[in-house]
Amino acid sequence: MxxxxxxxxxxxxxxxxxxxRGAGAGALLDATEEVLGLAREKIPPLDLAGATDGAVVRKLFADASQPLEPSRVEAFQKYYLARLEERLHHDEFPGxxxxxxxxxxxxxxxxxxxxxxxxxxxxxxxxxxxxxxxxxxxxxxxxxxxxxxxxxxxxxxxxxxxxxxxxxxxxxxxxxxxxxxxxxxxxxxxxxxxxxxxxxxxxxxxxxxxxxxxxxxxxxxxxxxxxxxxxxx
The missing domain is CATH 3.40.50.1000 (HAD superfamily/HAD-like)
Known part of the structure; x- marks a missing residue:
């Protein structure tokens, strides 16, 4: 055989x-507001289907007119991951x-x-x-x-x-x-x-x-x- x-x-x-159900996108917006200082309502719609986190973050930095410096990207990633974990484990998480x-x-x-x-x-x-x-x-x-x-x-x-x-x-x-x-x-x-x-x-x-x-x-x-x-x- x-x-x-x-x-x-x-x-x-x-x-x-x-x-x-939006936990990832929400965490990205959280990080953009907190780390890049761009108000949520001013962030253009995110096109996440099939995208890489790196490409999305590059665009968010450009939207916020911020230089894509490694230390800033690291700070963004750290905040994003913390907020993602919080959102995923929220009592009312709908995912x-x-x-x-x-x-x-x-x-x-x-x-x-x-x-x-x-x-x-x-x-x-x-x-x-x-x-x-x-x-x-x-x-x-x-x-x-x-x-x-x-x-x-x-x-x-x-x-x-x-x-x-x-x-x-x-x-x-x-x-x-x-x-x-x-x-x-x-x-x-x-x-x-x-x-x-x-x-x-x-x-x-x-x-x-x-x-x-x-x-x-x-x-x-x-x-x-x-x-x-x-x-x-």
Missing amino acids: HSRPDILLLFDIDGTLLDT RLLNGVTTLLTRLVDETHFSLGLLTGNWRAGARLKLERFGIHGHFVDGGFGDDGEQRNDLGPVAVRRMETATGRSFAPHQVIVIGDTPKDIACAHAMGARCLAVATGVFAHASLLPFAAWQVLESLEDTETLLQVLAA
């Missing part, structure tokens, strides 16, 4: 695994895991040919806070994060290298599947020759994702059995 080939699954976080995620992750970790990693624009510390809030951080080995670059397409190769080191496995591009909810996730997969399973659980509807030529486009991650068959194909 032939063993199944190793498959690396790289998950986006926001809009794919969970919905913080949730998206439907099917818990069941899918539980099944995937039992399938030894799958390796689970992250490919997210979140800073590593922010990603951890969000995943730990919902008890799913331990499912993931490592990944690529917003700390690794401002352009999402640069994060994929970083994630693969880290996962190869952590697992002792090698993953050719055709063995890598990016799972995300935005056109930027799809573009990131294309940039490294990987496949993308796109899900319409974020701000983009199923029909809106189709033109970007993902390998698969699904409504959600709810149908675990079908997903396992698709991912193993």
